[in-house]
Amino acid sequence: MIDIEHVSKHYVVDGIAVPALSDVSLRVEQGEVFGIIGVSGAGKSTLVRTLNLLERPDSGRVLVDGSDITLFSKTQLRSYRRKTGMIFQHFNLIGAKTVAENVRFPLKLTGEYTTAEIEQRVDELLELVELSGHRDKYPAQLSGGQKQRVGIARALANRPKLLLCDEATSALDPQTTQSILHLLLDINRRFGLTIVLITHEMDVIRAVCDRVAVLDQGVLVEQGRVAEVLLHPQHALTRALVQESCPQGESAKISARLNLPGPLLRLTFLGAITHQPVLQRIAAAFALGFNIIEGVIGHIKETPYGQITVQVIGAVPDLARLEAAFGEHSVRCELVQP
Known part of the structure; x- marks a missing residue:
C-alpha cells in the first residue's frame, strides 16, 4: 500500500542544515499495523508526517497505492488527507467544542x-470508542484516555484507509495505554485499516505491531x-x-560469577x-540436564x-x-558461551 523510496528531509536551524531523514526506504502493507521506533530526535515524527505531506520531503517519493502523493495537486491532496486519519500525543481537541x-x-x-x-456517523463512532455517555462533555472534563478516544473517533470520521498515530499513548499511564492499544487493534481487525504507529516504547511495538522499522538519527537501521x-x-x-523493555543479556556474567x-x-x-515441554524431551533424548540461567515468556501481539x-x-x-534436535521442534538454538 505505502512505499517510501529514498526519502530525505532536513531542517534549517540557525542557518545550518540539520538532517531529519536520510535516504529512508520502507514498505507498509495493506491492513497491517506498522511500527516506527527510535529515541527522541530520531526522525520518527518527521517520517510519519511525510505520509500526509504535513512534512514534504526534500527528495524521494511517497507512493500510496502506486500514486506519488508528493506530485498531488492541492485538490488531490485535500481528498487524500480526508482518507488519512491522524491521532496525536496531546490529543489536539478543540477545547470549546463538546465530544460530539x-x-x-x-x-x-x-x-x-x-x-x-453526520449525526448517525457521530453516534456510531462514539459507540465504537465507548464514549456515548460523554457526548456533551468538554475536553477539560475528560481523562487522558477519554480524550485520546475522542481523537481516535475524530480521526475515523471520514472512514480513512490509513491511520497515522504520532506517539498516541506516550502521554498516558500504563493501564490506559493498554486500553488504547486494544482499541487500535480492534479497529485494525474490524475495518482492515492500515495503521502506522510511531513510538519510543518497545512494549507498544510488541503489543500491537506486525512489522517494525528502527530509526537512528534519521537513518533506517533495521526493519522486519x-x-x-x-x-x-x-x-x-x-x-x-x-x-530497556525486557532486561536480559546477563547470562554470561552470571555464569562467570557462579563458575x-x-x-x-x-x-x-x-x-x-x-x-x-521441549527441554524435557531434549534432555531425555540426549541424557542431559538444563539449568535455566535467565529468560522471558510473553506475547508478541497475540503470539x-x-x-x-x-x-x-x-x-x-x-x-x-x-x-538440529531443537530445530526439529521449531526452537532456535544459539551458542552464547562455549
Missing part, C-alpha cells in the same frame, strides 16, 4: 453529508517482522531498546511450541514467545546435533 462536536467537525468540513448522516527484530536484534540501538561449567545456549520459542538461556549439564554431545 469534535467528532462532528471533520464531517461538516467536507460538505458531503446531510445533518442526519516484530518477532524477528525483537528476538534477534541486529543493530546496537535495537538491542538497547529491547534490553558454571558447561556451554550456555539461548533458546527462542515462538507460537504454540512455547508452552510445550506466545519465550527466550531463555540455559546451561547444559552433563556430557555434551556434538552441539550441531543438539541444535
Whole structure:
C-alpha cells in the first residue's frame, strides 16, 4: 500500500542544515499495523508526517497505492488527507467544542453529508470508542484516555484507509495505554485499516505491531517482522531498546560469577511450541540436564514467545546435533558461551 523510496528531509536551524531523514526506504502493507521506533530526535515524527505531506520531503517519493502523493495537486491532496486519519500525543481537541462536536467537525468540513448522516456517523463512532455517555462533555472534563478516544473517533470520521498515530499513548499511564492499544487493534481487525504507529516504547511495538522499522538519527537501521527484530536484534540501538523493555543479556556474567561449567545456549520459542515441554524431551533424548540461567515468556501481539538461556549439564554431545534436535521442534538454538 505505502512505499517510501529514498526519502530525505532536513531542517534549517540557525542557518545550518540539520538532517531529519536520510535516504529512508520502507514498505507498509495493506491492513497491517506498522511500527516506527527510535529515541527522541530520531526522525520518527518527521517520517510519519511525510505520509500526509504535513512534512514534504526534500527528495524521494511517497507512493500510496502506486500514486506519488508528493506530485498531488492541492485538490488531490485535500481528498487524500480526508482518507488519512491522524491521532496525536496531546490529543489536539478543540477545547470549546463538546465530544460530539469534535467528532462532528471533520464531517461538516467536507460538505458531503446531510445533518442526519453526520449525526448517525457521530453516534456510531462514539459507540465504537465507548464514549456515548460523554457526548456533551468538554475536553477539560475528560481523562487522558477519554480524550485520546475522542481523537481516535475524530480521526475515523471520514472512514480513512490509513491511520497515522504520532506517539498516541506516550502521554498516558500504563493501564490506559493498554486500553488504547486494544482499541487500535480492534479497529485494525474490524475495518482492515492500515495503521502506522510511531513510538519510543518497545512494549507498544510488541503489543500491537506486525512489522517494525528502527530509526537512528534519521537513518533506517533495521526493519522486519516484530518477532524477528525483537528476538534477534541486529543493530546496537535495537538491542538497547529491547534490553530497556525486557532486561536480559546477563547470562554470561552470571555464569562467570557462579563458575558454571558447561556451554550456555539461548533458546527462542515462538507460537504454540512455547508452552510445550521441549527441554524435557531434549534432555531425555540426549541424557542431559538444563539449568535455566535467565529468560522471558510473553506475547508478541497475540503470539506466545519465550527466550531463555540455559546451561547444559552433563556430557555434551556434538552441539550441531543438539541444535538440529531443537530445530526439529521449531526452537532456535544459539551458542552464547562455549
